[in-house]
Amino acid sequence: MPQAKDRVPAVEGWFTLDADAPALLGSRCTSCGTFAFPKETYFCRNPECRSSEFEETELSRTGKVWSYTAAGYQPPKPYVSADPFVPFPIAAVELAAEQMVVMGQVVADVAVEDLSVGAEVELVLDTLYEDDDHEYLVWKWRPIAGGGSDA
Amino acid sequence: MPDDKRVAVLGAGMHPWGKWGRNFVEYGLAAAGDALDDAGIAWTDVQYVSGADTIRNGYPGFIAGATFAQALGWTGARVSSSYAACASGAQAVSNARAQILAGLCDVALVVGADTTPKGFFAPVGGDRKDDPDWLRFHLLGATNPTYFALYARRRMELFGATEEDFAAVKVKNARHGLENPYARYRKEVTTEEVLASPMVADPLRLLEICATSDGGAALVLTSMEFARRHAGTEDLVTIDGVSTITPRFPQTVIEMPNFSTDSSATASTPGPTFKQSVALAAYEEAGIGPEDVDLAEVYDLSSALELDWYEDIGLCKEGEAERLLRDGDTTVGGRVPVNPSGGLSCFGEAIPAQAIAQVCELVWQLRGQATGRQVEGAKVGITANQGLFGHGSSIIVAR
Numbered sequence: 001m002p003q004a005k006d007r008v009p010a011v012e013g014w015f016t017l018d019a020d021a022p023a024l025l026g027s028r029c030t031s032c033g034t035f036a037f038p039k040e041t042y043f044c045r046n047p048e049c050r051s052s053e054f055e056e057t058e059l060s061r062t063g064k065v066w067s068y069t070a071a072g073y074q075p076p077k078p079y080v081s082a083d084p085f086v087p088f089p090i091a092a093v094e095l096a097a098e099q100m101v102v103m104g105q106v107v108a109d110v111a112v113e114d115l116s117v118g119a120e121v122e123l124v125l126d127t128l129y130e131d132d133d134h135e136y137l138v139w140k141w142r143p144i145a146g147g148g149s150d151a
Numbered sequence: 152m153p154d155d156k157r158v159a160v161l162g163a164g165m166h167p168w169g170k171w172g173r174n175f176v177e178y179g180l181a182a183a184g185d186a187l188d189d190a191g192i193a194w195t196d197v198q199y200v201s202g203a204d205t206i207r208n209g210y211p212g213f214i215a216g217a218t219f220a221q222a223l224g225w226t227g228a229r230v231s232s233s234y235a236a237c238a239s240g241a242q243a244v245s246n247a248r249a250q251i252l253a254g255l256c257d258v259a260l261v262v263g264a265d266t267t268p269k270g271f272f273a274p275v276g277g278d279r280k281d282d283p284d285w286l287r288f289h290l291l292g293a294t295n296p297t298y299f300a301l302y303a304r305r306r307m308e309l310f311g312a313t314e315e316d317f318a319a320v321k322v323k324n325a326r327h328g329l330e331n332p333y334a335r336y337r338k339e340v341t342t343e344e345v346l347a348s349p350m351v352a353d354p355l356r357l358l359e360i361c362a363t364s365d366g367g368a369a370l371v372l373t374s375m376e377f378a379r380r381h382a383g384t385e386d387l388v389t390i391d392g393v394s395t396i397t398p399r400f401p402q403t404v405i406e407m408p409n410f411s412t413d414s415s416a417t418a419s420t421p422g423p424t425f426k427q428s429v430a431l432a433a434y435e436e437a438g439i440g441p442e443d444v445d446l447a448e449v450y451d452l453s454s455a456l457e458l459d460w461y462e463d464i465g466l467c468k469e470g471e472a473e474r475l476l477r478d479g480d481t482t483v484g485g486r487v488p489v490n491p492s493g494g495l496s497c498f499g500e501a502i503p504a505q506a507i508a509q510v511c512e513l514v515w516q517l518r519g520q521a522t523g524r525q526v527e528g529a530k531v532g533i534t535a536n537q538g539l540f541g542h543g544s545s546i547i548v549a550r
Contacts (some may be wrong), residue, residue: 011280011290035414038283045413047400066405067308069300072350075292076273078285090293092301092405099415101405105291112353117308128290138290 003150010128010136014038016058017137022125023058024139030055035098057103061139062122062144063093066101069116080129082138091141093121120144152438152549157389158251158439160548162190162371163511168335168498172266175208175225176222178367179264182504183219186260190371191381194223197371198256199249202232203239203263203503206275215503216243219262229256238395238538238539239263240368240506241546245393247372249441272363273537274408284408284539291410296360296453298407300352300509303455310470312458314354316477318345320454321496323482328493330523333508335364336497345454359454364386364499368507370514375444388517390510392437392547394434398425407539427544428462430535434465437547441465444487445529446516448509450536461489464535464545484523491516491524506544509534517550 009017015024027039031051037059044051074085084141089106105128106115121141128138155540164185166178187194202216211218216232229250233242240263247259279285287293302466306312322342328334340358343355348357378387381398398406405422415421423431434440441464449460466487467475475481481489490496492512495505513532515521529550 011286033417035416037411045400046417046482067301067305068349069297069304069355071292071294071297072353072354073294075288075294078274078278078289079292080289081292090291090297090301097416099401101403101412103287103291103293103405104411117305 006134027054028057060095063095066092154375162186163514166367168366175264175266182367182369186369199259201243203243204234205265235542236538238542239503239542243543262369265501267363296352299453317454318342324496328497334497361495362499366501368504392433394432394545396543430464433545446526513548
């Protein structure tokens with residue numbers, strides 16, 4: 001039986017590795033409270049705030065689809081593509097508490113026809129690509145069963 | 152409009168768009184030569200060279216102004232080189248205009264040219280994990296058409312746009328560009344052909360996404376006083392507004408190459424979107440509004456994106472772009488033709504040349520020289536475009 005590969009994040013520090021309830025790791029300005037993803041470390045995006053101090057914060061794990069698409073052509077490097085290429089869905093998702101939209105791939109078994117603006121989705125971890133020893137993980141969106149569309 | 156707020160366009164020139172892979176300098180030189188001839192001005196009389204940079208052609212591309220100046224023959228002219236992604240050409244125009252309006256020179260040459268690789272635009276090479284442009288390809292496989300597709304799908308769900316509407320934009324632009332000698336694609340297409348082309352980024356198909364092209368464009372800009380003296384007339388084509396604005400926080404529409412929008416959680420109610428602000432700033436400078444516009448050249452990176460622009464430049468209200476298209480308002484012969492040149496649909500994108508080429512088309516339209524695609528009686532035109540990482544680009548040209 002082949003040994004299980006090490007599961008490692010494809011990018012360090014962008015999300016928690018909690019298998020059941022992973023979350024994106026954003027930042028929150030300690031002065032004005034503005035959220036950012038990926039994390040801000042040295043300037044606040046709010047033009048009226050001069051703070052450079054941020055706390056790491058887990059972003060909402062669920063949100064509503066702002067819009068969606070599917071990549072029908074293989075993206076160029078540095079994307080590591082499956083061989084042969086398989087089209088994959090992408091969604092931009094509105095997080096209510098943070099009032100921001102965050103992009104992510106949608107898990108592979110979801111077709112464009114299954115998505116709609118306003119549909120509820122949750123964050124999961126999934127394999128982005130693999131090499132001989134590692135499985136590289138990334139965040140993806142997955143529709144919540146029965147999650148309504150009220151756009 | 153007072154002379155200290157506008158500059159004259161004495162010359163416009165372009166090298167045809169295509170895909171030859173030759174040195175970008177060659178295309179820029181051809182365009183510059185045509186623009187100078189069109190203006191009746193010798194290169195040796197140009198006091199300021201404003202280059203729009205290309206980042207895919209090595210060092211000469213990063214210092215395009217000097218590269219073109221050397222290729223034309225060093226004259227000691229002052230120089231600048233600008234990079235603002237797709238908005239580079241507007242920055243180059245803006246720099247030249249500022250020099251003229253400040254009284255620092257009378258005659259400026261603006262040049263942009265590009266040679267592009269085949270296929271999707273990919274990020275600059277290397278392993279660059281602090282560059283969002285690199286990371287969005289690596290972590291999401293999000294190409295430029297991914298973002299265009301998000302906007303297109305949202306139009307469908309919010310405003311009832313159909314795939315046939317998007318295809319109709321392509322059909323219109325293909326017809327517009329048929330007789331444009333500078334267009335790369337000069338072939339009519341049918342709705343059926345568009346809808347039968349491969350899906351690139353659902354719902355956008357291959358024929359609806361602009362190609363990457365080689366090409367070059369140039370303008371000769373002068374002070375009003377110089378233009379009157381040189382041309383011996385008051386009847387001049389002028390640039391009355393140039394918008395090179397950045398977004399305002401919070402930016403609530405997802406933009407290339409970002410992973411997220413700004414957060415509105417702590418901000419006051421957002422005002423106009425970035426794309427709306429781009430044109431508003433140009434209108435404000437020119438002292439006119441959308442109702443004064445006879446034609447527009449907008450950045451149709453995708454067929455659907457052209458519809459967004461109708462609303463963003465104020466030709467109609469949000470959600471009404473499809474009706475404008477279906478009624479033929481934006482077709483040559485209609486109320487306010489959009490992309491009479493054929494747009495990116497017929498040209499493909501030669502990044503630093505594109506915003507300059509938009510102005511070239513308006514100049515020819517306003518002079519009545521746009522054979523086969525002429526917007527009759529056009530007096531005022533607007534260009535609109537947006538460069539990666541928050542670069543607005545909108546120019547108002549009037550006669």
